[in-house]
Amino acid sequence: MDSPIASLAIPDGAPSLRRAAEGAVTALSGVEAVASVWVTGSLARGTADRYSDLDLIAIARPGSEFPRGPVVGALESALTPVLVLERDFGASVLFSLVTPQWIRVDIDLFRAHAPLWRRADTVVTVFDRGPDRPAWASAHEPPAPADVVGPVQEIVRVLGLLPAVLGRGSTATGLAGCGLLTGHLIALATALAGGPATGRGALAREAAVPAAYRTVLDDLPAAGSNAEQILAFHLAAWDAAGRLLALGGHPFPADLSAASAALALLYRREFGAVLARPGVRLEE
Numbered sequence: 001m002d003s004p005i006a007s008l009a010i011p012d013g014a015p016s017l018r019r020a021a022e023g024a025v026t027a028l029s030g031v032e033a034v035a036s037v038w039v040t041g042s043l044a045r046g047t048a049d050r051y052s053d054l055d056l057i058a059i060a061r062p063g064s065e066f067p068r069g070p071v072v073g074a075l076e077s078a079l080t081p082v083l084v085l086e087r088d089f090g091a092s093v094l095f096s097l098v099t100p101q102w103i104r105v106d107i108d109l110f111r112a113h114a115p116l117w118r119r120a121d122t123v124v125t126v127f128d129r130g131p132d133r134p135a136w137a138s139a140h141e142p143p144a145p146a147d148v149v150g151p152v153q154e155i156v157r158v159l160g161l162l163p164a165v166l167g168r169g170s171t172a173t174g175l176a177g178c179g180l181l182t183g184h185l186i187a188l189a190t191a192l193a194g195g196p197a198t199g200r201g202a203l204a205r206e207a208a209v210p211a212a213y214r215t216v217l218d219d220l221p222a223a224g225s226n227a228e229q230i231l232a233f234h235l236a237a238w239d240a241a242g243r244l245l246a247l248g249g250h251p252f253p254a255d256l257s258a259a260s261a262a263l264a265l266l267y268r269r270e271f272g273a274v275l276a277r278p279g280v281r282l283e284e
Contacts, residue, residue: 192248
């Protein structure tokens with residue numbers, strides 16, 4: 001009998017990943033209300049290594065009750081995880097499990113006929129019992145305005161908090177802001193590259209960013225623990241947002257023009273710093 005994970009390109013040096021994959025796929029195949037399972041991420045791309053996690057997409061069978069309980073029960077029995085998280089995105093429920101060997105397993109269980117956020121060319125079939133073909137995302141899907149505006153709006157918001165944060169001497173909160181900015185920049189790059197609007201894991205979202213956009217992210221400075229380094233990171237994040245928009249051929253969101261102008265004045269007043277965005281420069 002063929003292995004249930006014969007289609008997965010699991011490297012030889014990753015026995016724990018192999019055992020987790022066998023357990024997860026066997027568990028899902030035993031749930032009758034699961035119509036199909038697909039692998040995505042590095043295993044689908046053939047680039048997995050011993051640090052890779054297991055990313056699966058499962059699709060519920062039409063006409064059956066959504067198998068949220070049976071799926072998580074089967075997975076817990078097969079994997080004996082030390083950590084289990086569930087997030088409901090509406091169209092799907094994401095189960096994130098961590099095995100005792102600290103293998104991360106993400107199963108995105110989609111409701112029948114729900115639109116999928118992955119493209120057909122980014123997944124590999126594990127099993128498919130039909131009857132319907134999955135509604136994969138378009139191979140070339142331009143970013144929706146909301147997908148671009150949202151991350152930029154969040155970047156503006158986080159930047160606007162910095163004067164109060166540093167003014168009160170809270171460098172720990174300022175450092176946390178550096179992490180938030182990085183996440184919003186990855187979301188912006190993913191949207192501009194035509195990736196999914198509702199990305200899942202942080203590593204998966206970053207891996208979906210094309211090389212040109214990744215270069216912008218790699219240029220960000222290290223987020224230091226003092227006020228000067230935190231300010232430098234925030235300024236670099238604002239510059240990175242402009243560079244990403246320019247790479248994507250997307251104008252700065254018009255709805256945020258007034259906010260960005262006010263932000264530039266705030267930074268000039270509080271820090272003596274100059275913020276710029278494509279086509280606009282506020283001189284000292």
